[in-house]
Amino acid sequence: MINLENKKVIITGAAAGIGRATAVKCVEHGADVLVIDINENGLVKLQKELGEDKVKIFNFDISDLGKIKDFFVQLRKDDIKIDCLVNNAGIYLGKSVLDYSDEDIAKVMAINLIAPIYFSKEFARDKMNGKKQGVIVNIASVSGEAGTSESVYGATKGGLLGLTKSNAIDFSPYVRVNAVAPSVTKTALVKNIPEERLKMHEKHNLIKEWIEPEDIGNAVLFLLSDVSGHCTGMTLDVNNGRYLR
Numbered sequence: 001m002i003n004l005e006n007k008k009v010i011i012t013g014a015a016a017g018i019g020r021a022t023a024v025k026c027v028e029h030g031a032d033v034l035v036i037d038i039n040e041n042g043l044v045k046l047q048k049e050l051g052e053d054k055v056k057i058f059n060f061d062i063s064d065l066g067k068i069k070d071f072f073v074q075l076r077k078d079d080i081k082i083d084c085l086v087n088n089a090g091i092y093l094g095k096s097v098l099d100y101s102d103e104d105i106a107k108v109m110a111i112n113l114i115a116p117i118y119f120s121k122e123f124a125r126d127k128m129n130g131k132k133q134g135v136i137v138n139i140a141s142v143s144g145e146a147g148t149s150e151s152v153y154g155a156t157k158g159g160l161l162g163l164t165k166s167n168a169i170d171f172s173p174y175v176r177v178n179a180v181a182p183s184v185t186k187t188a189l190v191k192n193i194p195e196e197r198l199k200m201h202e203k204h205n206l207i208k209e210w211i212e213p214e215d216i217g218n219a220v221l222f223l224l225s226d227v228s229g230h231c232t233g234m235t236l237d238v239n240n241g242r243y244l245r
């Protein structure tokens with residue numbers, strides 16, 4: 001039975017898609033959520049839906065590392081103890097690396113990989129200093145396992161899988177660290193996936209129904225809760241059988 005009563009969960013990129021669905025699931029299972037996004041309207045809408053007592057909103061760009069540090073400084077100042085972190089925010093530009101500008105490379109790396117490194121270390125520092133248990137879930141992608149036509153995105157997602165394993169070692173025995181690797185999931189991000197890639201996914205999927213954001217939310221919920229208490233350093237594939245390891 002999944003129970004997140006009295007747990008506080010940070011979720012990045014929670015104004016839409018998988019992050020939003022995860023926030024809703026966490027609150028449904030008793031947690032309070034601290035949601036971060038650049039989309040303020042989406043955050044406010046989520047807070048109205050779930051209640052101000054359950055949802056605290058933080059409107060900033062996670063590619064700004066100073067903002068991440070300020071966020072943790074403020075939490076410490078306010079003596080807010082966090083139990084779980086979901087590194088979810090990510091962007092996918094849907095074009096070949098040959099068409100990436102220098103700024104594109106820096107932006108995708110900053111949001112998809114460097115921000116999770118900073119969030120993870122700031123979160124884990126407090127857990128380890130206080131000798132308290134915590135959980136991190138990283139939203140990677142099948143692209144990090146099987147490759148993709150967008151190599152910078154694929155590199156960040158492969159990097160997240162490496163980060164998951166290495167942080168599981170570094171933060172043991174206090175913080176469990178796991179990843180979810182979704183395949184194509186019905187969110188706004190999909191509009192950037194080239195048509196031929198979508199067709200290829202459809203052809204190879206063993207399960208034909210679309211993966212919904214809530215399906216990924218369920219996988220995250222499992223990894224956040226004590227039900228997965230013996231799992232760390234692992235990747236949970238939610239990919240319609242698209243890629244078998």
Ligand SMILES: NC(=O)c1ccc[n+]([C@@H]2O[C@H](COP(=O)([O-])OP(=O)(O)OC[C@H]3O[C@@H](n4cnc5c(N)ncnc54)[C@H](O)[C@@H]3O)[C@@H](O)[C@H]2O)c1
Binds near residue numbers: 019062189
């Ligand atoms: N949808 C898919 O098919 C799919 C597949 C595999 C992995 N993923 C991963 O799942 C995660 C969530 O993606 P999604 O499909 O829900 O996308 P989405 O575009 O629906 O939602 C992403 C959210 O992140 C926020 N965000 C983007 N840049 C930000 C920044 N700099 N600072 C703060 N917030 C920012 C956006 O405003 C948005 O609310 C991503 O890491 C993505 O790579 C998605």
